[in-house]
Amino acid sequence: MTRPGSDSSDSGAGAEPGGGFEAVWARAAGVEGWLSEGQARLLHHRASGLPPGAVVVEIGSFRGRSTIVLASAAPVGAEVVAIDPHAGGDRGPREIAPEAARGQADLAAFEANLAAAGVADRVRHVRLPSAEAGAAVNGGIDLLYVDGAHRFAPARFDLAGWGGRVRPGGTMLVHDAFSSVGVTLALLTTTFTGAGWRYAGRHRSLAEFERVRLTLGERLADALRQAAQLPWFLRNLAVKALIAARLAPVARLLGHRGGHWPY
Template sequence: MSQPTPADDATFERAWTIADTVPGWLTRDQARLLHDEAQALDPGAVALEIGSHQGRSTVVLAAALGRRGSRLVAMDPFVEGRLFGGATTRQKFERHVAQAGVAEYVELVPEYSTRARPGWSRPLDLLYIDGKHDYWTLSDDLRWAVHLPPGAAVLVHDAFSSIGVTLGLLRHVLFSRTLSYERRAGSLALFRVRPPRRADRVRMVAELPWWVRNVGIKVLLRLRLRPVARLVGHDSPYDPY
């Protein structure tokens, strides 16, 4: 992967200034990881984002891709209900993407990833998964990786934080022959389409104590024991991400 240039840095800073105003749980370090992986793709590449919500990560990815003449497929069903917002969330997504000036690089697919996957045939160059956080959906979303070339990035948000996501990764990546764990920025984990080495598997197992810590913090927050959570370094009313 090429090293970021001053122009890349400037592109990221502009994108993050806008993205940081969009509600969501993507941190600056995580946004930089997404941006750097996207800007390293060859011109004309296609990336897939599963789970766009209001567009926080979409803005970052599309800014990097658009500069390279590439495109982002943003896939989100915009489910109705208190947690997801349905049509209202879609309107906010479209407004945020337009305000960021990246709408021309984004192809919105308002569909469940699990429904779209069986009929998908287009090649992809990067996969970002931040959809439904249960074991079964994450397991299915990882199957999108068959459309990626060797060496491509698979980025998964809420890895080693969400129970469902982490169990899915342990089942389908830890013993995989085609995906290897590289590193993480907070709960955003970077995997690569390549045969894993023993060191890659060991590195992934080494993240499990951090996962146990995060699950414990979530329990404390549910029990309204935030002062206890502070003792392990979590001074926030929100789940670790």
């Protein structure tokens, strides 16, 4: 698989002033995955601000990096549901076709990593594709983290179907936003045009949306704020093209270091 690069400069300073995150990140950072420290900090901050009894849903858990952050930060009594078929497909950059052995290895690593981090009993894993997992969660969602299949159709389903279950005032965090083509097209057809989300900003490719009802004027302003991210999206496409053409050093000219896909 294409491994993510380490990026120690990505501290995401400012998102979480307390000391809790550092201890959590010490347990999650060694788990393979595509979540930067700054992005993890934002997940931690949002999960730790939830009320007891909140419902947290993660779509796309891989080997547990983000799951550990969410489960460690969520308050006691919160329900944390991790949805991932662990079928070895739609797994990482250019790893689209399912591959059973790869999925089994991911599942074994996911379970071992959650146990090592001490959060195994705080997470309910649903081993299904998100499109088939709707009945596994009752009612509304307070925090939704979307990082499953990045192709347009499943990504759109996650944003529209699962996103539609986020309670008013709730939060949706979307990974690989304005970076993956499928996820960005899915955003264009949901959060850009809908009245139900306010774009709250992004940490690299981790975009945050608040569940609110916008007026027509607010919708327009919000769509423009999202459209302003498109130059960064085009830059990421160029970086990916350079990496695919084995020209990763040239991607440095675009401010990208390391041979890993931007995220």
